Amino acid sequence: MNKDNPSHRTAPVAGRPIGVLLADDHPALRAGLRSLLSTEPDMDVVGESGSGEEAYAWYRAHQPDVVVMDLSMEGMGGMEALGRIVKHDSAARILVYSVFSTEVMLNRALSLGALGYVTKGNDTEVLIDGIREVARGRGFVSPDLISVMVRRRASRERSLLEQLSDREFQILVLTAQGLHAEACGQALSLSEKTVRNHLTKIKAKLGVVDTAGLVLLAVGAGLVEP
The missing domain is CATH 3.40.50.2300 (Response regulator)
Incomplete structure (x- = not known):
């Protein structure tokens, strides 16, 4: 340049x-x-x-x-x-x-x-x-x-989602469905702290900064209904 x-x-x-x-x-x-x-x-x-x-x-x-x-x-x-x-x-x-x-x-x-x-x-x-x-x-x-x-967007988002572990994927879906960290933990038999740690890693892998970004990405990839 x-x-x-x-x-x-x-x-x-x-x-x-x-x-x-x-x-x-x-x-x-x-x-x-x-x-x-x-x-x-x-x-x-x-x-x-x-x-x-x-x-x-x-x-x-x-x-x-x-x-x-x-x-x-x-x-x-x-x-x-x-x-x-x-x-x-x-x-x-x-x-x-x-x-x-x-x-x-x-x-x-x-x-x-x-x-x-x-x-x-x-x-x-x-x-x-x-x-x-x-x-x-x-x-x-x-x-x-x-x-x-x-x-194109859905394909890109699916590619990003492939980086997640099975557990991270489960937490992403539950979060996109509206469950907070404590409820996610109860559903997966995990502590709230563990869920929050996973969420931090998920955001870093997907390049988003907040829960709203996770929800938008999940909706765009067809994981949940808008």
């Missing part, structure tokens, strides 16, 4: 339009997007690129607020350009705008550092919302990808 690029970039300055780089190998589509975004007072298309190589070079030279990135470009594709940009600047804010709606493509883009992903079949309002959210440093996916995100 270039040392001149901060690892934590603030959102665009209030009152200044969001500077957007359009990266897509179809000139007509770029022209359409430029026309669309020109009607938004808080957005300004500051550059265009027709290949991954151009997108990467343009980003390094100008550091736009948001990159709207197609994935299927000739030469260096959008996925590789995405990865290179994020490697150069971990604070880069990239919104993928693609025809691909598969779980594999979404997971790959997000794992490389994209903050958002919108499929091209959506209304243009969804893309505009996505640009605004990504400019604020927030994650965003189009509505048609929500079910994919749920599966």
